[in-house]
Amino acid sequence: MREDRDKQHEENVKKTSCCSNNQIINESTSCCSSKVEEDSTAQSTSSCCSSKSEDKPNTKEASTCCQSTGEASFDSVSSCCSTNDRSDESINEFDGEKASYRVYGMDCPACATTIEKSIKTLKDIQDVKINYSTGRMEVAASLDSAFSSIPSQVEKLGFEIEPLQQNKRMKTYVIEGMDCGACAKTLEKHLRTISDVKEVTVSFATGKMQIEHENSVEDIIKEVSKAGYTATFVTKNRGTTEASLTKGKNNSIIISGILIALGFAGSYAQVADFLTTLLYAVAMVVSGYKPARSAYYAVKSRSLDMNVLMTVAALGAVLIGEWLEGATVVWLFALGVALQTRSIEQTRSSIRNLMNLAPPEAWVKQGSRLVKKDVEEIMVGDVIVVKPGDRISLDGEVVKGESSVNQAPITGESIPVDKQIGDIAYAGTINESGSLEIKVTKVVEDTTIAKIIHLVEEAQEKKAPAQAFVDKFAAIYTPIVFLFALAVMIIPPLIGTGEWGEWFYKGLELLVVACPCALVISTPVAIVSAIGNAAKNGVLIKGGTFLEAAGSIKAIAFDKTGTLTEGKPAVDTVFVVDGTEQQLLSVARTLEEYSNHPIAKAIVNDGDKRGISSLQGDQFKAITGKGIQATIDGTIYYAGNKKLFLEIGAPLEKIMNQVEQLEAEGKTLVIVGTQHNLLGVIGIADQMRNSTLSALEHLKQIGVNQLVMLTGDHEGTAKKIASESKIDRYFANLMPEDKVSAIQQLQSEGYPTAMVGDGINDAPALATANLGIAMGGAGTDTAMETADIVLMADNLEKLPHTIKLSRKALTVIKQNIWFSLIVKAVALAFIFPGWLTLWLAVLSDTGAALIVILNSLRLLRMKG
DSSP, X not given: OHHHHHHHHHHHXXXXXXXXXXXXXXXXXXXXXXXXXXXXXXXXXXXXXXXXXXXXXXXXXXXXXXXXXXXXXXXXXXXXXXXXXXXXXXXXXXXXXXXXXXXXXXXXXXXXHHHHHHHHTSTTEEEEEEETTTTEEEEEESSGGGGGGHHHHHHHTTOEEEEESSSTTXXXXXXXXXXXXXXXXXXXXXXXXXXXEEEEEEETTTTEEEEEESSOHHHHHHHHHHTTOEEEEEOTTSOOOOOSTTHHHHHHHHHHHHHHHHHHHHHHTTOOHHHHHHHHHHHHHHHHHHHHHHHHHHHHTTBOOHHHHHHHHHHHHHHTTOHHHHHHHHHHHHHHHHHHHHXXXXXXHHHHHHHTXXXXXXXXXXXXXXXXXXXXXXXXXXXXXXXXXXXXXXXXXXXXXXXXXXXHHHHOOSSOEEEOTTXXXXXXXXXXXXXXXXXXXXXXXXXXXXXXXXXXXXXXXXXOHHHXXXXXXXXXXHHHHHHHHHHHHHHHHHTTSSOHHHHHHHHHHHHHHTOOHHHHHHHHHHHHHHHHHHHHTTEEEOOHHHHHHHHTOOEEEEEIIIIIEEEEEEXXXXXXXXXXXXXXXXXXXXXXXXXXXXXXXXXXXXXXXXXXXXXXXXXXXXXXXXXXXXXXXXXXXXXXXXXXXXXXXXXXXXXXXXXXXXXXXXXXXXXXXXXXXXXXXXXXXXXXXXXXXXXXXXXXXXXXXXEEEEOSSOHHHHHHHHHHHTOSEEEOSOOHHHHHHHHHHHHHTTOOEEEEEOSSTTHHHHHHSSEEEEEOGGGOHHHHHHOSEEESSSSSTTHHHHHHHHHHHHHHHHHHHHHHHHHHHHHHHHHTTTOOOHHHHHHHXXXXXXXXXXXXXXXXXXOO
């Protein structure tokens, strides 16, 4: 599907003879799809790929370019919490079998690195790619049988895994009521006794059941109910929420905490040392078993993650007889991981919740009957019926009925949109009033909401410059501190400056401090939260780079037609020369009623709004390039331009001053009258959007210094629109290449500049700007694919929120980074005077990570 979309996009670009946003127009005027994922080294010098490099987002080369959204890192021993995100190398490059999974329980990018390295050691596995932000893992293997060992390998590392869409016939259910792994096995055994069930897997950890069956969904739900549980059907294309994932971990943490408390109390009650030590030991085993097992497999796959560091620290504490310290370290670590996992899932669920917007089933019209079907079974051309109050399940065209539809889930618009026959309706939107019959135009995988989810998940994988810096810092910091910890344990005692036990303890503290979890997690969580907030408000931000770029914008250039204005001509001025305004408009409507010209339609639409009816006319005749004539009540009337009335000898001189004044204002004029008498002049002009003025005012308030309009219209039109909208500057009479020059002029004046256009016609300017923003993405697939940021609604209403969200995200990232660095610096400084204990070191590490996550989660709640 991705390849088809890229191919279609490439064709669209060629038709417009320009590169889409994020492209380069090279010497041969060729360009390429903005979504090329092949290695940049494979690109020929006459083609191009994304010009907005993560490292140098503003670099524009004339002949070649490369896509750089991250750096590969395949060190034999990865640093704690180092990133696993590689450059956007696609798993699809491999010719073998492919599978996708969702991995639960990762609370730091190091977890993803550990899993990736471990899976790569399995037989017949070609490549593994894990996106920590979304929890998604893609695996390529030379043989299909290689996938069977993946779940057990991941579970050995201490994580939970769920396959995604490997078997197209598999259905997914959420199971409620299971309180242990035995429940899942019991349910599996029960369902396998049913002949219509071909395959079934129940996961207690995720609360999910994957099942292939030939009977109905209702039958399966009944069978699950017989076993004592509740099943809820969800479609394969929608996201999943983590159900009961941490329940077992939470139980072990509670038990471990109680045992430590009993041991601590026992030491004061003069209970035998053997008993208190036993309580601490049991507590360590209960809450430390999973981290220790994960540490074993991490070391086996040559990864140095936080499980390894914490396990070594706990065992070291035991070796020097600090049982309470060791047990406390393990317990605090387990508690911190559980809290981090729970918090980080909130950011992931912000995207997965989008997937639950469209219902899994729909009523399909079959003759005179209505049949309920799964959305996966509905084909293009089927007609679905949507009742008042229901969500629309698939994209389509309204073929019967009228209603108001709440499109906020897709476009962020707060006001419902009226839908009638011929209008497009989107999956996930809410039908508020009348019943609608909708002819399906896209299958479930291709709906607008599905594309939004795909693009947002893709955006989460792309590193921001701040994240790239942090990852490089962590990659250097961790091994240095690790080696320093070993040196602290060995060198001072060898040279006689202290006891072995004392320096061994300090080394253990350094091991704990060596894991920069809070630092590495500071940027991606903030970015994912901000991107999730934007998506919820009808704005698609294509990655962390563009989120950061939006925050630094000081000038925004707007294409006039279709961006600041409606892009449709409308009656703007009515100047009466003889008779009444109603007579003038009535004659004009009569003349223009049978024409398909946009100006004629504007006059007819204006008549509808004013309640002006047409007269009885005949002998209609179009005068090419000049206007139209018709006979009304025996008199020949004309409607047209100045040239037409000069040719028929009409007395234009008495209105020439008004005509010249209206022309100077940029209006298109329609003169109405007879050969001997003029009724008046109608001025036609493009109208400002209702939301434009408030959006521009808001942008001024938040500190955007320059609001600039770019238009191909002449000076008069540009001046009038600029005056109405309080635009700071305008550039008129522009060709597409002139718009590029205007953007470059703003940049040369020191303004980081964004360009707002439609994503296609303004592509050269969009590519030249520091940030390309397309609007109306809900109705334009190409706009969704080409721009850095897409405003799904066909207005500028959400642009100020996008700028504010970006700035807030940058502030949160800076707060997180500085907080993480200061906590680490303080912890390191406190080690050598002996002020830091081992459990305080763990608390500083896990506590700082948790505070960073919670600080980032504030972005999810920022109002649009």
